[in-house]
Amino acid sequence: MSWDLFIYFGGTSLAIWILGTILLYTLKSRVPAVIAIVAGLLLFSSFIAGLWIFQGHPPLRTMGETRLWYSLFITAVGLATYLHWGYKWIVAYSVLVSGVFIFINILKPEIHFTNLMPALQSVWFVPHVTVYILSYAMLGAATIASVISLFEVKKRGYRLLPLIDNLVSIGLGFLLMGMLMGAIWAKEAWGDYWTWDPKEVWAFITAAAYILYIHARAFKYNNKYALWLLPLCFLFLMITWIGVNYLPAAQGSIHVY
Amino acid sequence: MAGKGERKQKIVVEELLVTSAVLIAGIALQFFIGGYDKRILAFPVNIILFSSIVLVISLSGRAVLARLSSGSLSVILISIFVIASLWMGLVPGNMVKISWPFALLYLLTIINLTAVIIKRLKTVKIRDISFLLNHIGLLVLLLAAGFGSADKSRYFMRVNEGEVEWRGERSGGEKGVVKELPIAVSLSDFILEEYPPKLALVDRATGEALPLDKPHFMESKVGTKWSYQEIKISVDSFEIHPRLAPKAYVSVTGANENPKIEGWVTCGSYFQHHKTLNINDKLCIAMTFPEPQRFISKVEVYTEDGDNREGEILVNHPMTMGPWKIYQHSYDSHMGRDSQWSVFELVYDPWLYIAYFGIICMMAGALTLFWKGGKL
Numbered sequence: 001m002s003w004d005l006f007i008y009f010g011g012t013s014l015a016i017w018i019l020g021t022i023l024l025y026t027l028k029s030r031v032p033a034v035i036a037i038v039a040g041l042l043l044f045s046s047f048i049a050g051l052w053i054f055q056g057h058p059p060l061r062t063m064g065e066t067r068l069w070y071s072l073f074i075t076a077v078g079l080a081t082y083l084h085w086g087y088k089w090i091v092a093y094s095v096l097v098s099g100v101f102i103f104i105n106i107l108k109p110e111i112h113f114t115n116l117m118p119a120l121q122s123v124w125f126v127p128h129v130t131v132y133i134l135s136y137a138m139l140g141a142a143t144i145a146s147v148i149s150l151f152e153v154k155k156r157g158y159r160l161l162p163l164i165d166n167l168v169s170i171g172l173g174f175l176l177m178g179m180l181m182g183a184i185w186a187k188e189a190w191g192d193y194w195t196w197d198p199k200e201v202w203a204f205i206t207a208a209a210y211i212l213y214i215h216a217r218a219f220k221y222n223n224k225y226a227l228w229l230l231p232l233c234f235l236f237l238m239i240t241w242i243g244v245n246y247l248p249a250a251q252g253s254i255h256v257y
Numbered sequence: 258m259a260g261k262g263e264r265k266q267k268i269v270v271e272e273l274l275v276t277s278a279v280l281i282a283g284i285a286l287q288f289f290i291g292g293y294d295k296r297i298l299a300f301p302v303n304i305i306l307f308s309s310i311v312l313v314i315s316l317s318g319r320a321v322l323a324r325l326s327s328g329s330l331s332v333i334l335i336s337i338f339v340i341a342s343l344w345m346g347l348v349p350g351n352m353v354k355i356s357w358p359f360a361l362l363y364l365l366t367i368i369n370l371t372a373v374i375i376k377r378l379k380t381v382k383i384r385d386i387s388f389l390l391n392h393i394g395l396l397v398l399l400l401a402a403g404f405g406s407a408d409k410s411r412y413f414m415r416v417n418e419g420e421v422e423w424r425g426e427r428s429g430g431e432k433g434v435v436k437e438l439p440i441a442v443s444l445s446d447f448i449l450e451e452y453p454p455k456l457a458l459v460d461r462a463t464g465e466a467l468p469l470d471k472p473h474f475m476e477s478k479v480g481t482k483w484s485y486q487e488i489k490i491s492v493d494s495f496e497i498h499p500r501l502a503p504k505a506y507v508s509v510t511g512a513n514e515n516p517k518i519e520g521w522v523t524c525g526s527y528f529q530h531h532k533t534l535n536i537n538d539k540l541c542i543a544m545t546f547p548e549p550q551r552f553i554s555k556v557e558v559y560t561e562d563g564d565n566r567e568g569e570i571l572v573n574h575p576m577t578m579g580p581w582k583i584y585q586h587s588y589d590s591h592m593g594r595d596s597q598w599s600v601f602e603l604v605y606d607p608w609l610y611i612a613y614f615g616i617i618c619m620m621a622g623a624l625t626l627f628w629k630g631g632k633l
Contacts, residue, residue: 061550085630115452118551118572165631173626180616180623189573191411191584191604193612194402196354201346205339212335217631219328239346249349 001050003064003109009047010071010102016040017075017095024088037079037091044072060125061116067105069126070133071098077134085170093137124185132178132241138171139210139237146230158223164230165217172210179203198249202240209233269329276333279365283358292352293360295407300607303404307367314372325372334366363403370396387625394618401615405608412436412603413586416444416556425603439561440581442601446555449594451547453477454503454524456492458485459543461535477505477544487511490542493519500595502526503547512536527592547593554585554599570601580607 020036027033048068051059059065078094081087142164149160182203183193194200210233216226239247287293298306314325324330341362345353353359374392377385412425423441426434455474457466466472467485475481481492494506508519518536524544525531533541551571558578559565570576575584582604589596606612 081627084628115548115550118549121551122573162631169626169630173623176623176626177620180620183616184613187582187609188575191575191582191602193616196345198346201342205342205346208335208339208342212332212339215328215332215335219332221332244346247347249345249347249351 001047001054003051005050006047007106009043010106013040013044013047013071014095014099014102016043017098021092021095024082024091033091034079034083037075041072041076041079044068044075048072058123060123061121063116064105064109066116066126066129067101070130071101073126073130074098074101074133077130081134081170085166089141090134090137094134097133119189122185122189124181124188128178128181128185131174131181135171135174135178136237136241138167138174139234142167142171143230143234146227150224150227153224161223161227164227168210168213168230172207172214175207175210179207198247199240199244202236202244206233206236206240209236265329268324268327269333272324272327272330272333276330276337276365279361280337280358283356283361286357292355293357295355295360298404298407300408303400303407307400307404310368310371311375314368314375322372322376325368326376327369330369331373334362334369337362338366363399367396367399367403370399387622387629390618390625391622394615394620394622396615398612398615398619401608401612405606405611408608409604409606411605412438413600414438414442414603415598415600416442416554417598418444418447420444421559428602438603440578440583440603441559442583443557443559444554444599445557447588447596447599448553448555449588449596450550450552451594452550453495453497454547455545456481456490456505456507456522457543457545458488458490459533459541461539461541467540474545477503484511488536488540500528502529502531503544504532505544507534507542509534509536509542512540527595549593552585552588552599554601556583558583580609581605582609 016036017040020033020040023036024030024033048059051065051068059068074094075098078090082091145160145164145167149158149164182200186195187193209229213226213229213233216229314322317325341353341359345351370392374389374396377388377392381389411428413428414422414425416422421441421443423438424435425438426432427436454477456477457472457474459466466474473483473485475483475490475492477492477495479492479495483490489510491508492505493508495503496505497503502523502525504521504523506519507522508517510517512518513536518534520534521532522534522542522544523529523532524546531544533543535541554570555568556570556576557565557567558576560578560581564578566576566578568576570583570585572585575582577583584602584604586600586602588599
């Protein structure tokens with residue numbers, strides 16, 4: 001098995017996933033859709049397994065190889081989230097993000113060989129990033145719902161609040177998972193599980209702000225104030241994700257790569 | 258009902274006042290005695306402090322417990338944490354994390370969290386499992402990372418190949434001052450594996466690789482071929498030997514009036530000059546320095562108690578010996594794969610497994626968040 005075959009495996013898996021997503025939205029029963037997505041996952045896994053055997057080491061050493069795992073895990077966890085919570089859009093979102101990674105791997109073959117520096121060659125790299133991508137989706141959806149809710153409150157009241165609480169809890173679960181796996185990885189790579197590195201500071205701000213929302217809801221604070229927290233939380237999330245590197249306080253972060 | 262609301266408001270105001278008073282006391286401490294030094298909490302102070310917190314809260318009456326474990330106090334503390342960490346994230350060169358107000362905020366949070374858990378444990382039910390995992394996990398992690406950090410220490414140790422070393426330089430301490438450690442490392446071999454170097458077509462005047470908008474780097478391996486405009490380049494052989502720089506034999510056609518130009522190209526090393534292959538007045542073929550793929554130190558580690566262990570240490574794969582973890586830190590980068598020494602970072606953290614316990618509880622807690630959603 002080699003990268004030359006990726007276009008067939010990756011392309012076919014993606015086609016099956018897209019088909020599964022369409023079936024999910026069109027058919028009454030979810031069984032055919034789930035079967036299709038699982039079949040795509042198996043096909044995609046077989047490519048990773050083949051590459052693993054062919055190379056004699058787990059495919060985790062190059063950018064292209066880590067993208068393979070993203071595609072696999074995001075779709076798998078997206079499907080699991082759907083099976084538990086019934087949000088169809090999370091399947092569509094996962095397949096879309098997976099598809100982007102598959103397309104990058106097909107269209108830019110040189111990145112298969114772009115070497116990963118030793119600190120990034122870790123089993124924690126992929127799950128750490130994957131759960132963050134999923135938490136961004138959940139928390140992004142919660143933010144949109146909170147803005148809608150704030151606009152419609154006079155006409156329809158807080159009908160979206162239970163949905164928002166769910167999305168925030170699931171998103172925070174993923175977010176905390178990402179942080180904690182990052183902590184374990186940091187201990188293996190840098191000798192400390194928490195060093196208040198700028199990216200860690202912002203990840204902490206974000207998590208603390210969402211935890212504040214959950215407590216504000218648990219103690220039945222004013223709904224309006226609680227909902228206003230969410231766009232603010234999402235701003236922190238965006239700063240953590242993309243903004244950190246531009247902040248003056250963040251020069252010298254170990255997370256630049 | 259109105260009376261109840263009023264009482265609740267009064268409690269929130271009181272809690273705000275108490276928290277502010279504690280933080281102002283922190284600012285005063287900061288002003289009079291300078292930054293907070295975590296070493297004051299070194300063992301056994303940290304254990305005694307936390308035991309007394311648990312003891313006092315367990316023995317206190319219902320009214321005190323209700324106050325210490327109040328939800329509005331939690332909300333106040335989390336909010337201040339958000340503000341303090343925003344300060345940390347926005348103001349360059351700030352000292353928040355080693356300041357007294359922050360240390361006292363941390364202490365208040367530990368007290369609040371302990372009280373919350375003790376109160377919940379008094380009436381524990383099966384459905385509290387999510388609550389307990391999240392809160393106990395966080396408390397344990399805060400204890401290990403905060404109170405426990407006073408007992409942590411880090412040292413750098415440089416070990417020559419074939420020698421044993423037991424002295425380390427304290428990280429952040431004075432340069433050149435070494436201390437004898439209860440742990441020794443002998444280095445039998447240092448191995449640096451490199452990715453094969455790359456070859457590029459370079460403009461001799463500017464040193465830039467072509468094409469300018471998207472430089473192309475060829476792999477140094479037999480059979481690599483690349484053509485740029487009229488120029489056809491192929492790699493005929495590639496050799497890499499110990500103590501010598503990697504070199505490639507390259508042949509080029511279509512570069513000038515000569516039908517074929519060929520010769521060795523090397524990136525050079527500590528011992529050798531680099532060598533390029535000039536193919537016409539403007540262009541040459543050059544080799545990049547190889548990038549390290551992984552570096553491995555083969556070591557044997559001994560402790561004072563007579564334990565010893567043989568193994569390999571590489572980035573992301575430290576060696577664990579009781580409360581010590583030994584990390585690959587650096588090597589002689591001038592010498593590259595011929596480095597005669599390796600630098601290790603030794604981290605001593607007797608609280609590490611407690612921190613891991615907290616992390617695992619919190620991970621399980623995060624799963625319950627995912628599973629239960631908003632129905633907490």
